[in-house]
Amino acid sequence: xxxxxxxxxxxxxxxxxxxxxxxxxxxxxxxxxxxxxxxxxxxxxxxxxxxxxxxxxxxxxxxxxxxxxxxxxxxxxxxxxxxxxxxxxxxxxxxxxxxxxxxxxxxxxxxxxxxxxxxxxxxxxxxxxxxxxxxxxxxxxxxxxxxxxxxxxxxxxxxxxxxxxxxxxxxxxxxxxxxxxxxxxxxxxxxxxxxxxxxxxxxxxxxxxxxxxxxxxxxxxxxxxxxxxxxxxxxxxxxxxxxxxxxxxxxxxxxxxxxxxxxxxxxxxxxxxxxxxxxxxxxxxxxxxxxxxxxxxxxxxxxxxxxxxxxxxxxxxxxxxxxxxxxxxxxxxxxxxxxxxxxxxxxxxxxxxxx
Amino acid sequence: xxxxxxxxxxxxxxxxxxxxxxxxxxxxxxxxxxxxxxxxxxxxxxxxxxxxxxxxxxxxxxxxxxxxxxxxxxxxxxxxxxxxxxxxxxxxxxxxxxxxxxxxxxxxxxxxxxxxxxxxxxxxxxxxxxxxxxxxxxxxxxxxxxxxxxxx
Numbered sequence: 001x002x003x004x005x006x007x008x009x010x011x012x013x014x015x016x017x018x019x020x021x022x023x024x025x026x027x028x029x030x031x032x033x034x035x036x037x038x039x040x041x042x043x044x045x046x047x048x049x050x051x052x053x054x055x056x057x058x059x060x061x062x063x064x065x066x067x068x069x070x071x072x073x074x075x076x077x078x079x080x081x082x083x084x085x086x087x088x089x090x091x092x093x094x095x096x097x098x099x100x101x102x103x104x105x106x107x108x109x110x111x112x113x114x115x116x117x118x119x120x121x122x123x124x125x126x127x128x129x130x131x132x133x134x135x136x137x138x139x140x141x142x143x144x145x146x147x148x149x150x151x152x153x154x155x156x157x158x159x160x161x162x163x164x165x166x167x168x169x170x171x172x173x174x175x176x177x178x179x180x181x182x183x184x185x186x187x188x189x190x191x192x193x194x195x196x197x198x199x200x201x202x203x204x205x206x207x208x209x210x211x212x213x214x215x216x217x218x219x220x221x222x223x224x225x226x227x228x229x230x231x232x233x234x235x236x237x238x239x240x241x242x243x244x245x246x247x248x249x250x251x252x253x254x255x256x257x258x259x260x261x262x263x264x265x266x267x268x269x270x271x272x273x274x275x276x277x278x279x280x281x282x283x284x285x286x287x288x289x290x291x292x293x294x295x296x297x298x299x300x301x302x303x304x305x306x307x308x309x310x311x312x313x314x315x316x317x318x319x320x321x322x323x324x325x326x327x328x329x330x331x332x333x334x335x336x337x338x339x340x341x342x343x344x345x346x347x348x349x350x351x352x353x354x355x
Numbered sequence: 356x357x358x359x360x361x362x363x364x365x366x367x368x369x370x371x372x373x374x375x376x377x378x379x380x381x382x383x384x385x386x387x388x389x390x391x392x393x394x395x396x397x398x399x400x401x402x403x404x405x406x407x408x409x410x411x412x413x414x415x416x417x418x419x420x421x422x423x424x425x426x427x428x429x430x431x432x433x434x435x436x437x438x439x440x441x442x443x444x445x446x447x448x449x450x451x452x453x454x455x456x457x458x459x460x461x462x463x464x465x466x467x468x469x470x471x472x473x474x475x476x477x478x479x480x481x482x483x484x485x486x487x488x489x490x491x492x493x494x495x496x497x498x499x500x501x502x503x504x505x506x507x
Contacts (some may be wrong), residue, residue, distance in 0.1 A: 123394065124472065125394050125395060128395070128402070131406075132402050132406065134406075135401070135405070136401075136405070136406065138410050139408070139410075141412065158414060161414070162414075165407055165410060168407075170405075
């Protein structure tokens with residue numbers, strides 16, 4: 001009895017380990033190719049060619065970039081706080097990767113007679129966990145900016161942190177409206193409800209829009225990339241960084257972009273559901289169906305990543321007071337209204353449309 | 356871990372290090388909450404305290420640019436008074452905890468899943484709805500107060 005329990009646990013540990021390693025490496029590879037895609041998209045929008053030297057179509061460019069960053073000299077400023085200076089990029093990277101733990105990447109796979117759920121941790125506070133991790137992401141920026149002992153870095157870190165905190169509020173409020181509809185905080189349940197009905201974006205178009213704008217702000221992407229405004233702050237919070245530590249900061253931004261696209265797809269666009277097809281009718285396909293669903297998730301995510309890049313090269317940067325005004329005076333009241341209206345409709349529906 | 360990092364909060368020379376240790380303390384406390392199956396409380400503690408309030412603390416301290424040299428020297432008698440007051444507080448706490456310990460354990464074992472979000476919501480909006488609403492009004496008034504001060 002006891003040994004049987006142990007054996008099962010061992011399998012579980014192996015399964016989760018494989019999943020974690022797989023998902024982490026997938027996100028890293030995707031983030032790598034996001035840098036390539038970003039340059040290609042930018043080139044296309046600006047009528048240029050983009051990177052085309054390394055390999056066919058420049059497809060090896062991210063590897064070359066990574067090699068360059070690794071080979072560069074690592075400089076730690078004399079007056080900086082050594083430990084915190086190194087901790088900063090590590091934290092940024094860690095916070096970026098941790099969110100992927102609660103995302104359902106697909107249904108249950110059948111491997112050698114074992115049901116393998118393609119979600120690392122199906123906890124019943126899934127969305128709150130995402131928020132907790134996102135709010136941790138601020139520390140990477142703040143610690144890095146402060147430890148490099150440079151006024152510009154500090155200013156940029158303060159900007160970044162206050163921006164992330166302010167945009168967390170409308171993000172949370174827009175999600176509350178969504179949660180009232182789904183009635184669950186579990187990511188897997190939210191996707192499950194969308195599998196056999198309409199996607200949540202149809203019920204919550206305003207909520208989705210607010211979430212999208214906030215996601216841009218949380219990732220420090222262009223209309224809101226004030227922490228990296230070169231013309232005001234030289235280079236931003238990573239000014240003193242060099243070599244791979246700088247690479248980690250930039251990489252964390254791309255991973256954040258990927259993860260926030262995944263979260264948006266999961267919450268609003270049906271997660272791993274294949275659009276226009278009733279997935280249950282294909283259940284005879286077994287494992288292939290699960291893989292197809294995973295593929296459809298990644299296609300949706302790729303579309304969102306493209307939207308991120310499209311916006312970056314289309315919309316110019318905001319001024320800092322405009323950014324704060326938009327956040328506090330525009331998005332928060334809008335999401336509050338959205339929340340109240342949704343609550344009223346949910347309540348009316350529960351009462352059978354009687355007042 | 357919570358105790359160790361709490362001690363480090365007090366004895367670090369650098370105020371920024373103190374704040375960072377305090378964040379680690381909050382993490383440890385959240386860990387305790389989750390171990391007690393109070394997941395909602397644990398994660399909200401992380402979001403609100405570690406995620407928002409401590410960031411504001413860090414803001415202020417980083418901008419004040421404190422370091423060990425500019426720290427004002429404290430009076431010897433003040434230190435002694437501090438030690439005495441702290442000792443008294445410790446005594447009171449130990450006395451209070453000594454009696455409360457057994458009761459607390461029994462309550463925790465019986466209602467293991469009270470911290471899950473569904474039960475928490477039910478308890479808040481049925482049994483404790485009046486205190487809940489009063490505290491929300493308190494928050495609202497605090498918010499209005501902050502706006503009024505900010506407008507000056």
